[in-house]
Amino acid sequence: MTASLRRAAGSLLVVGLADKELSATERAWLKLIRPAGIILFKRNIADAKQTRALLSVATSYCATHNARFVDVEGGVVNRLSDALAPIPSAQAVARAAQRTGRIALAREHGELIARAVAAFGFNTSLAPVVDLALDDSAEVLGTRCAASTPAGVVAYARGFLAGMAAHGVAGCGKHFPGLGGGTCDSHLETPEIRRAWPQLWSEDLEPYRALSSEMPIVMVNHAAYPLTAGKKRPASVSKFWIQAVLRKRIGYKGIILSDDLEMGGVMKFMPIEEAAIEAIRAGSDLVEICHHAEPILRVYEALIAEGERSAAFRKVLLERARACERKRMKVFAAAMPSALSTAKFEALHARILRFGERVAKAAL
Numbered sequence: 001m002t003a004s005l006r007r008a009a010g011s012l013l014v015v016g017l018a019d020k021e022l023s024a025t026e027r028a029w030l031k032l033i034r035p036a037g038i039i040l041f042k043r044n045i046a047d048a049k050q051t052r053a054l055l056s057v058a059t060s061y062c063a064t065h066n067a068r069f070v071d072v073e074g075g076v077v078n079r080l081s082d083a084l085a086p087i088p089s090a091q092a093v094a095r096a097a098q099r100t101g102r103i104a105l106a107r108e109h110g111e112l113i114a115r116a117v118a119a120f121g122f123n124t125s126l127a128p129v130v131d132l133a134l135d136d137s138a139e140v141l142g143t144r145c146a147a148s149t150p151a152g153v154v155a156y157a158r159g160f161l162a163g164m165a166a167h168g169v170a171g172c173g174k175h176f177p178g179l180g181g182g183t184c185d186s187h188l189e190t191p192e193i194r195r196a197w198p199q200l201w202s203e204d205l206e207p208y209r210a211l212s213s214e215m216p217i218v219m220v221n222h223a224a225y226p227l228t229a230g231k232k233r234p235a236s237v238s239k240f241w242i243q244a245v246l247r248k249r250i251g252y253k254g255i256i257l258s259d260d261l262e263m264g265g266v267m268k269f270m271p272i273e274e275a276a277i278e279a280i281r282a283g284s285d286l287v288e289i290c291h292h293a294e295p296i297l298r299v300y301e302a303l304i305a306e307g308e309r310s311a312a313f314r315k316v317l318l319e320r321a322r323a324c325e326r327k328r329m330k331v332f333a334a335a336m337p338s339a340l341s342t343a344k345f346e347a348l349h350a351r352i353l354r355f356g357e358r359v360a361k362a363a364l
Contacts, residue, residue, distance in 0.1 A: 002304070005314065008321035009303035010034045011063045012280060014257070016290035020046050022057055029293060030061035033300050036286055036328065037067025042079050045120070051083070052121035052339060065328040067286070068336075070120070072113050073127040075143045084116055085352040088359040090128060094146035094156040096362035105359070106146075106156045110163025110171070112352055117169055119340045119348060123332050124170040126219065128157045130207035132180030140185050150206035157207055161214050170331050173211060175221035175259060177241055178204030182223055186265030190234055191223040200228065208250055216331045217255045218246065220284065222265025234266050237275055242283035255327050258287040262295060273302035281316055285324040 010033040017026060017038065038058045045051050059066045070079050075089025088096075088109070097105040110128075117125045130153050131137065133145035146156035157173065164171040175186075177200060182191035195204065208218065220242060222234040235241040236258045246252045258279045261267070266275045272289070276299040279287050289296045307314040340348065 002308070004318060005304050005307040007034065007063075008317045009300050009307070011036050011321045012284075012286055012303070012317075012324060013296065013300065014039055014067055014069060014286050014288045015296050016041065016288075016292075017044055017054070017058060018293070020044055020050055020054060022054065026058075026293065027061065029297060030058060033296070034061060034063050035066075036063050036324065037069060037332075038062065039067075039069035039126075039288060039290055040079065040122075041071075041290070042082065045079060045083050047083050048120050048339065048345065052336065055121040056336065063325070063328075065325070065332045067124055067328065067332055068122045069124050069126055069288075070117055070122045071127070072117055072125045073129055073144060074109065074113065077127075077144060080116055080120060083120070085349050086356060087113060087116070087352055088356050089143035090146040090156060090160075091133065091143040092359050092363065094152060096359045097156070097159075098152075100362050103155065103159060106159030107163040107166075108355060110160035111167055112163075112348075112355055113160075114164040114167035114169035115348055116352065118167060118337050119345060121336050122169070123334065123336075124172060124217065125164065126172045126174065126217075128160045128171060128173065129175070130154075130157050130173045130211070131175055131178050132204060134180040137180050137182045140182060141179060145180065150203050150210075153207050154210045157211055158214065161211065165214075168334055168337075170216040172217035172219050172257065173208060173215040174219035175223075176208060176218050176246060177221075177225070177235055179221055179223060180204055186222045186259070186263055188264045190265045190269050192232065193223050193225050194227055195225065196227045197229075200225065205245070205250070208246070208252065212250055212252050215252075215254060217257050218252060219257045219259055220246075220279075221259050222263055222269075234269055236261075236266055236284070237270070237278035237282055239282045247283055255285045255324070255331060256283060258284045260288045260290040261299070262289055262291050273298055276303060277306050277313070280320055281313065285320060285327060
């Protein structure tokens with residue numbers, strides 16, 4: 001039973017690495033944990049060859065059908081900007097599409113990001129952001145949000161996701177149930193978003209309702225919604241938000257991913273070990289721990305210990321691991337694509353720059 005619990009616990013974790021090469025210590029704990037996937041950041045990325053090599057080695061220690069995550073939304077969130085090229089933000093692309101009438105720009109945005117991340121060996125970009133671009137969150141989210149209306153967000157995200165899918169890269173809608181009404185950064189604090197249920201359902205949740213079957217992955221945020229049945233509990237550890245709303249009321253059947261559990265939005269609410277247990281108990285398929293080895297190992301051991309202590313949690317953990325494996329087999333079925341030749345990589349770089357110029361021109 002302990003061996004089964006260990007496999008299950010590891011297979012629900014997505015983990016970050018320290019540098020551009022694996023250390024001996026990282027190889028040891030990756031081999032122990034066998035996580036569901038790897039997420040890389042700028043600290044891990046020098047160029048396509050190095051990144052592909054790092055992913056290849058790291059995922060050799062992971063569970064089968066593993067995730068290879070990176071954040072490339074365009075604009076300020078683009079882990080490949082130094083290694084490849086800047087890419088316009090979602091807001092810039094959506095506005096360019098509206099001004100020019102070229103709705104295909106959103107799809108092209110998704111296609112270029114998919115081709116970029118695939119060139120570096122990733123199978124998922126944690127995009128698009130489907131939060132509403134509201135005044136409350138303007139200083140926090142900036143240009144990451146496509147539009148202020150649900151219709152505008154859905155139009156952009158639908159095209160973007162289609163472009164990603166056309167190149168075999170999974171997209172991830174975020175940050176459920178919506179950060180548009182937030183005034184503080186969930187990396188640092190637990191935002192309390194004081195939007196009532198009818199407003200959330202008709203506005204913030206509309207992208208998830210409209211695109212439920214088109215989002216392979218949904219990321220859940222660490223904000224609290226005190227005017228709803230979720231009260232002051234962060235959504236990432238809330239059965240109300242994950243099970244009652246996302247799974248049952250919206251009917252979402254894909255992979256549910258917690259935002260990084262090292263973020264202050266949840267760590268100031270409860271210890272990271274408890275947060276991981278509660279996220280899985282609430283219905284998450286995968287939890288991210290993005291930066292440090294120590295909390296990764298603490299969470300891994302805490303999941304096992306809770307499974308040994310509680311028969312109810314043991315059942316949840318084993319069932320979630322089996323279900324998540326089935327979903328990963330579907331979403332992450334393809335092997336890492338072949339590396340681009342120098343000429344093709346340079347052509348991709350040039351095409352991204354031309355796309356950026358067209359988007360910028362439309363803003364004038």
